[in-house]
Amino acid sequence: MATDPQGGGGADDGERAFLAAYDPRDFPAIAVTVDIVALTLRAGVLHILLVERGGPPFQGAWALPGGFVRAGRESLDEAAARELAEETGLAAGQLARVHLEQLGSYGDPGRDPRMPVVTVAYLAFAPDLPEARGGGDARAAAWVPVGALALDEPDAARPRPPQQGPGRGIDGGDSAPRTPADRAPGQGAAEALLPLAFDHARIVADGLDRARAKIEYTPLATAFLGAEFTIVELRGVYESIWGSPLHAGNFHRKVLSVPGFVEPTGATAARGGTRGGPRARLYRAGDARLLHPALLRPEESAR
Secondary structure, eight states: OOOOSSSSSSSHHHHHHHHHOOOGSSOOOOEEEEEEEEEEETTTTTEEEEEESSSSSSSSEOOOOEOEEEEEEEOOHHHHHHHHHHOOOOOOOOOSEEEEEEEEHHHHHHHTSSSEEEEEEEEOOOOSOOOOOOOOOEEEEEEEEEBBBOOOOOOOOOOOOOGGOGGGGSSOSSSSSOOOOOOOOTOOOOOOOOOOOTTTHHHHHHHHHHHHHHHHHHHHGGGGSSSSSHHHHHHHHHHHHHOOOOOHHHHHHOOOOOOOOEEEEEEEEEOOTTTTTTOOEEEEEESSSSSSOOOOOHHHHHO
């Protein structure tokens, strides 16, 4: 055991004495929360999970799902998984298919009118997430089109027009136009975009920027799809997140030229496109962790 060089008690004794005299009330109180930017595709349109706050502050406003960390009882990752499960109804086993990563931390003074609060934001996405349900103190929960939010975002954040649906390429599959649900809960199509509580508009914007960038150089676009998918469906993910139509043939060639991005299953889709023709080949995610060469965004959607 280490000893005091002056001949006193051991270092452990000094540690115990320090902790016994330590008063955390000497420092300003601060709380830690987690907020989740949960994204999924619904009818080919990028949606985000929002909750309607049931009490003050910002009672009745829409916000990201989240809550206070149970200090001393759970980690940040555990708190984020718990909050996501409460709002989506996902069981513990189902959470394994959700990509969940830390997005950033936010602690501007006054971001929460109750007290100083630092939030650690998470980015989550997965295919076919269930209908939202209000958990905890939320009055309601809903999947909302990203394009319905007031984010001070460029046009790249808006849902793509129906004629830019992913099935209009050469790969077969469903070529029917897709109609985005372009209004927020309780809004008409011509009403103003939906504002968010706290600083959640900034957090969502950061989450969208992260998602757009990561699918350029990682295979995480496949996390929005099932275990098997067509190149058409994969292109639909990129078009929805980037907010820009892509050339079907060029996209097909680029995807298949990236080692380990996708691999064929040997099977084909259950049916061909509405215009006939051969059924599209099915693929699964490969073992690549980084895409080389990267799939770069079109310049107009990167601005």
